[in-house]
Amino acid sequence: MTLSINAKTYTGNNFAANSVGYNGPTKTASSKDDAQLVQTAPKPTDSFSGLGRTRAKLTRTLTLTGAKTTTGDAIITIDVAVPVGYTGADVDTLLNDMGAFLASATFKTHVKTPQISF
Numbered sequence: 001m002t003l004s005i006n007a008k009t010y011t012g013n014n015f016a017a018n019s020v021g022y023n024g025p026t027k028t029a030s031s032k033d034d035a036q037l038v039q040t041a042p043k044p045t046d047s048f049s050g051l052g053r054t055r056a057k058l059t060r061t062l063t064l065t066g067a068k069t070t071t072g073d074a075i076i077t078i079d080v081a082v083p084v085g086y087t088g089a090d091v092d093t094l095l096n097d098m099g100a101f102l103a104s105a106t107f108k109t110h111v112k113t114p115q116i117s118f
Contacts (some may be wrong), residue, residue, distance in 0.1 A: 003035055005058070010035045024060070031061040032073055042084050049084035 001012035003022050010033075014021030018040065024033030036057040042050030057077045064072050082091060101107050109115055 003037070005035060026060075031071070032059045033061070034059045044084070051081040051083055053079070053081045055079050 001020065003010040003012070005024075008025050010022035010024045012020050013023050014036075019036060019038040022035040022037075024035060027033040034057075036055075038055040038057075040053040042052045044050040055077060057075065059073055059075045061071050062074050064070055080095075082094075
């Protein structure tokens with residue numbers, strides 16, 4: 001089982017009931033290049049059908065300059081919760097909008113400087 005992320009292939013190596021961990025192409029014994037996908041089933045109530053939840057996580061060891069250590073792990077976690085009964089088109093639009101924001105100069109500035117007012 002493989003997962004493609006930006007032209008890189010990650011190979012499944014840790015399988016559980018509701019999650020899969022993947023090793024990336026630059027993973028070594030001392031350097032992380034890991035991805036993880038997790039799912040949680042909706043928990044309906046008497047008045048609400050529930051939210052389906054998913055999480056994607058990417059962890060990568062980076063080489064550092066001007067820091068007290070030579071390496072450090074960068075971690076990105078994306079949590080998504082969608083109500084039961086959603087349309088595929090609505091989710092596509094939601095993810096496309098967020099994907100565009102994540103790739104934007106504004107979000108890159110936010111991560112690099114931690115700036116929250118634009």
